[in-house]
Amino acid sequence: MKAKHVGIIVKKEFRGLLNERTILLAILLQLFIALFSSFLMVGLTSMYDPSSLSTYSRFRYNIAYTGNDSGLNDYLIRSRDFRVYSMNLSPAVAALQERKLAAVIYVPDITPDAKDPVKITLYTLQNDLQGTIVNVKLKDIFLKYEKDLRYVRKARITEEPIPLTLPASGSGGDFYEFVYGLLIPLLVFMPAIIASALVIDLITEEYQHETLETLISTPVTFSEMVWGKVLACELLIPVQAGAWLLLLILNGISIANVPLIFLQVIAASFLPIAIGAIFALHYRERTAAQFIFSTTLVVAIMFVLALPANPLNLVTRLAVGTAGAEQWLVLAGVIAIGLLLSVILNRYAERTGREHHTG
Amino acid sequence: MGALTNIATIARWEVKRTLTQMSRDTLPLAVVLFVLLVIVMGFAAQSGMHLQDGMYRAGVDDPMIAQLLASDNRFAVYELDRDTLWNNYRAFDLIVVRGQVYAIDSEKGKAAVKTLSRDYAKYTASVYNQQEDLFAAYPLWIDIQNVKSELDFSATQSGQYLSARPASGAPVPEGEVAEIPTPSPTLEFTMEELRSGLTQTEAGSSQISRYTEMLSPASGSGMGTFKTPSQLSPPLPFDSIILIFVFIFPLYFSSQFFMMSIMNERIERKGELLLSAPVTTTSIIVGKMLPYLIMMLAISAALTVYLKAPLTIILPLVPVILFFLASALVIGMVSRSFKELSFISIFFSTVATSYLFFPSIFANVHVISMISPLTLIILTLQGTAYTVTDYLFSTALFWLTAAVLFYFAARNFNEERLFSEHALVTRIREFMAASISEKHPFLSLFLLAGLAIPFVFMLQLMCLVLFFNLPMPLSLVLLIIFGAGIEELAKAAGIYTLYMQNPQFLSWKNLVIACGATAIGFLVGEKLLLFVTLAQISESVFGSILFLSLGVLWMPLLLHFGATVVFTITLKAGRVRWRIAGLLFATLVHCLYNLYFIMGWLK
Numbered sequence: 001m002k003a004k005h006v007g008i009i010v011k012k013e014f015r016g017l018l019n020e021r022t023i024l025l026a027i028l029l030q031l032f033i034a035l036f037s038s039f040l041m042v043g044l045t046s047m048y049d050p051s052s053l054s055t056y057s058r059f060r061y062n063i064a065y066t067g068n069d070s071g072l073n074d075y076l077i078r079s080r081d082f083r084v085y086s087m088n089l090s091p092a093v094a095a096l097q098e099r100k101l102a103a104v105i106y107v108p109d110i111t112p113d114a115k116d117p118v119k120i121t122l123y124t125l126q127n128d129l130q131g132t133i134v135n136v137k138l139k140d141i142f143l144k145y146e147k148d149l150r151y152v153r154k155a156r157i158t159e160e161p162i163p164l165t166l167p168a169s170g171s172g173g174d175f176y177e178f179v180y181g182l183l184i185p186l187l188v189f190m191p192a193i194i195a196s197a198l199v200i201d202l203i204t205e206e207y208q209h210e211t212l213e214t215l216i217s218t219p220v221t222f223s224e225m226v227w228g229k230v231l232a233c234e235l236l237i238p239v240q241a242g243a244w245l246l247l248l249i250l251n252g253i254s255i256a257n258v259p260l261i262f263l264q265v266i267a268a269s270f271l272p273i274a275i276g277a278i279f280a281l282h283y284r285e286r287t288a289a290q291f292i293f294s295t296t297l298v299v300a301i302m303f304v305l306a307l308p309a310n311p312l313n314l315v316t317r318l319a320v321g322t323a324g325a326e327q328w329l330v331l332a333g334v335i336a337i338g339l340l341l342s343v344i345l346n347r348y349a350e351r352t353g354r355e356h357h358t359g
Numbered sequence: 360m361g362a363l364t365n366i367a368t369i370a371r372w373e374v375k376r377t378l379t380q381m382s383r384d385t386l387p388l389a390v391v392l393f394v395l396l397v398i399v400m401g402f403a404a405q406s407g408m409h410l411q412d413g414m415y416r417a418g419v420d421d422p423m424i425a426q427l428l429a430s431d432n433r434f435a436v437y438e439l440d441r442d443t444l445w446n447n448y449r450a451f452d453l454i455v456v457r458g459q460v461y462a463i464d465s466e467k468g469k470a471a472v473k474t475l476s477r478d479y480a481k482y483t484a485s486v487y488n489q490q491e492d493l494f495a496a497y498p499l500w501i502d503i504q505n506v507k508s509e510l511d512f513s514a515t516q517s518g519q520y521l522s523a524r525p526a527s528g529a530p531v532p533e534g535e536v537a538e539i540p541t542p543s544p545t546l547e548f549t550m551e552e553l554r555s556g557l558t559q560t561e562a563g564s565s566q567i568s569r570y571t572e573m574l575s576p577a578s579g580s581g582m583g584t585f586k587t588p589s590q591l592s593p594p595l596p597f598d599s600i601i602l603i604f605v606f607i608f609p610l611y612f613s614s615q616f617f618m619m620s621i622m623n624e625r626i627e628r629k630g631e632l633l634l635s636a637p638v639t640t641t642s643i644i645v646g647k648m649l650p651y652l653i654m655m656l657a658i659s660a661a662l663t664v665y666l667k668a669p670l671t672i673i674l675p676l677v678p679v680i681l682f683f684l685a686s687a688l689v690i691g692m693v694s695r696s697f698k699e700l701s702f703i704s705i706f707f708s709t710v711a712t713s714y715l716f717f718p719s720i721f722a723n724v725h726v727i728s729m730i731s732p733l734t735l736i737i738l739t740l741q742g743t744a745y746t747v748t749d750y751l752f753s754t755a756l757f758w759l760t761a762a763v764l765f766y767f768a769a770r771n772f773n774e775e776r777l778f779s780e781h782a783l784v785t786r787i788r789e790f791m792a793a794s795i796s797e798k799h800p801f802l803s804l805f806l807l808a809g810l811a812i813p814f815v816f817m818l819q820l821m822c823l824v825l826f827f828n829l830p831m832p833l834s835l836v837l838l839i840i841f842g843a844g845i846e847e848l849a850k851a852a853g854i855y856t857l858y859m860q861n862p863q864f865l866s867w868k869n870l871v872i873a874c875g876a877t878a879i880g881f882l883v884g885e886k887l888l889l890f891v892t893l894a895q896i897s898e899s900v901f902g903s904i905l906f907l908s909l910g911v912l913w914m915p916l917l918l919h920f921g922a923t924v925v926f927t928i929t930l931k932a933g934r935v936r937w938r939i940a941g942l943l944f945a946t947l948v949h950c951l952y953n954l955y956f957i958m959g960w961l962k
Contacts, residue, residue: 108544176470201697
């Protein structure tokens with residue numbers, strides 16, 4: 001295999017990407033996703049951790065307190081999140097339906113030290129962003145009241161949990177796990193998925209457009225051609241992953257160990273690309289190759305995520321600066337699998353190449 | 360009858376060819392992979408997701424607390440003596456000394472504390488669940504009653520908070536007050552029923568199950584609407600992201616096969632045979648599409664049955680399926696190579712998914728959510744039936760755009776177009792050129808401008824969704840610019856096509872007539888569609904920018920005409936090189952108009 005020939009193929013593929021403006025589409029796509037990032041951030045974080053929504057509003061909500069007086073009322077009145085109105089239940093619920101109130105609370109007549117629990121009825125708006133925020137704020141107050149009631153009934157509790165005093169939870173830290181534990185690993189590995197789909201396109205295209213004969217009649221051998229395409233796709237990885245990291249850093253998200261992250265991403269991304277190339281050589285037809293490949297990818301990603309210290313996890317740990325020596329072990333493992341796949345791919349390509357040259 | 364037989368024959372061919380073309384081991388391998396998927400899912404459920412392992416370093420002086428922390432993979436726990444911890448506290452994100460938690464003062468430290476406090480709450484719950492007197496450990500129970508409310512678009516146009524301060528005293532409902540029965544003071548469950556409920560929720564509160572729970576029908580903890588305060592996690596209004604993956608992903612996947620089948624016809628002119636057969640192009644397209652349509656409907660129906668949902672949720676999916684198929688058809692027809700196909704389809708799917716997904720987050724909150732058919736599905740799953748008006752409102756654009764795309768595809772499904780090797784933009788222009796009649800160019804421009812309306816609306820609504828989250832003046836300004844830009848692009852497309860075919864055509868007289876025809880076509884289409892569907896949104900501030908008000912007609916006509924003339928003159932004077940500049944000029948004129956008349960900013 002000659003490096004020069006592989007280089008020629010790499011250049012050819014890049015020229016093709018530039019000529020067809022597909023690169024432009026890829027950049028557009030990236031920008032589009034970046035544009036959505038604020039929405040993504042709020043939307044997905046709230047799915048991931050709904051209680052983070054509460055820090056988003058600095059607003060006093062109107063709520064109605066109905067039923068009997070209790071210690072809860074004092075907490076509500078003292079809270080800076082609510083404006084409490086004493087009302088009757090029916091008009092209060094009607095006002096809630098008209099969104100003049102954010103929630104309605106009904107408290108029955110039960111003493112704090114009663115044998116039975118205190119059952120509070122909470123009327124909220126169904127499946128609603130504002131309802132979500134109000135519930136989070138109410139939860140804190142309910143918890144305080146629960147603590148009081150629990151203290152009153154203390155004598156009846158036989159075993160207490162190990163005490164642990166947590167510092168007052170201020171704002172902040174909500175997006176941390178989402179950004180570092182989900183967004184960063186997913187974004188830096190997204191190029192791998194695009195690149196492996198691309199390598200299938202590049203290889204099957206030669207078959208289906210019947211341009212293979214022309215290519216083989218040049219001094220470039222079949223396996224050099226395959227490797228050229230694989231390399232072209234692999235080269236896209238650092239470029240795209242780098243663009244994501246840069247976008248994140250520009251957004252004020254500090255990322256530690258960027259070079260080490262690159263190392264992990266480049267090594268791990270080679271695996272799907274090699275698998276894609278093998279499938280493409282096997283099927284020589286895009287529909288089947290893409291179908292089987294994407295199904296395999298789903299299985300593989302689920303499997304990898306279920307393993308401890310997988311490359312995605314390592315990217316997270318590297319980005320937050322808690323990765324230890326195990327990263328090198330995993331990297332070595334990934335490279336070993338990569339080498340194995342390379343050998344398979346190379347043999348496959350050479351065998352296919354011989355078929356073409358003889359037949 | 361003849362057409363139907365032809366369609367059936369082509370559909371049969373399509374299935375047979377797809378099956379034979381995929382090499383023999385594809386289907387068995389797919390089955391194997393599916394089995395593997397089930398196994399891996401089982402394994403993943405057992406082992407959990409290891410994405411965030413070891414994010415935080417925690418130093419602990421007490422073995423019991425160390426054990427508590429170690430139960431959460433996110434913590435890498437180091438058990439050390441007190442002095443070592445104090446001396447090296449910088450090496451940790453948080454340390455626990457004598458039961459007191461100290462965290463470094465950073466986002467990471469705060470996040471670590473939040474994670475720990477959630478873990479600790481879970482742990483205390485597990486201790487309290489074992490208490491003999493459960494009502495001493497859990498003295499407070501909340502019964503959550505959900506109340507439904509819908510608000511019209513105009514009330515929250517600025518994204519303002521809903522319950523504003525009433526003028527004085529408690530708010531008084533304006534509408535009818537229904538009698539609400541006084542809730543009973545007792546819980547309707549025995550202590551042991553509640554205990555088993557608590558243990559169950561404790562076991563199932565892992566991260567993954569929280570999302571999967573939404574899918575499994577009737578997953579209750581046996582406690583009904585009763586909750587302890589710590590269980591009071593807010594209702595998730597984001598079921599829709601799951602729905603996207605469950606309903607939309609298979610549809611997108613299947614439409615890929617159709618896209619590929621169209622592309623395959625074009626590769627090395629393999630489809631020539633079919634084109635030379637004595638059947639109409641419509642029959643060919645419908646016949647080729649039919650198997651995929653049936654497959655997608657079958658998948659949707661199967662999912663619906665699995666979710667035990669009412670079958671009416673398929674109705675809003677039909678236009679979405681048709682839209683996906685129509686887009687797949689066009690993408691398959693315009694891409695020159697596989698990689699172009701891949702990139703365009705990835706791009707398309709991202710945009711389409713955003714359009715479908717983002718509005719549906721606001722289901723129940725805001726009428727804007729209705730622009731996505733998925734909202735109807737969410738509503739149906741929640742047990743609310745949608746009305747015919749709702750259906751028309753959210754699916755009309757999908758029906759219309761699908762129809763227009765099919766029309767363009769059918770007009771261009773011929774040898775010349777299918778086997779040309781031109782670049783993407785050129786090809787799209789060629790597609791449009793096919794629908795411009797040489798005898799009646801102005802009538803064609805009129806129709807073209809009218810047909811562009813559903814796409815313009817779709818893009819503009821997309822922008823509306825996109826900018827909805829931004830603070831108020833910024834969202835309006837961006838909306839004005841993008842809204843105007845999209846409209847000008849749509850209007851310019853027809854004239855540009857005509858110009859590229861024959862630059863001599865644009866004499867001064869023709870220029871005026873062409874711009875007039877485009878402006879009238881655009882206005883008529885806009886008004887028609889607005890009238891049918893979008894009255895609700897068009898009444899709001901956002902609406903008045905996007906879709907000029909229904910009232911006065913001559914002003915918007917003049918605007919459309921004027922802006923188009925600006926573009927056309929720039930094109931005529933500056934040639935092709937100036938086309939982008941012309942578009943920008945026209946957009947500028949449009950923006951100024953909007954600012955002046957609607958916002959009154961320049962007065």
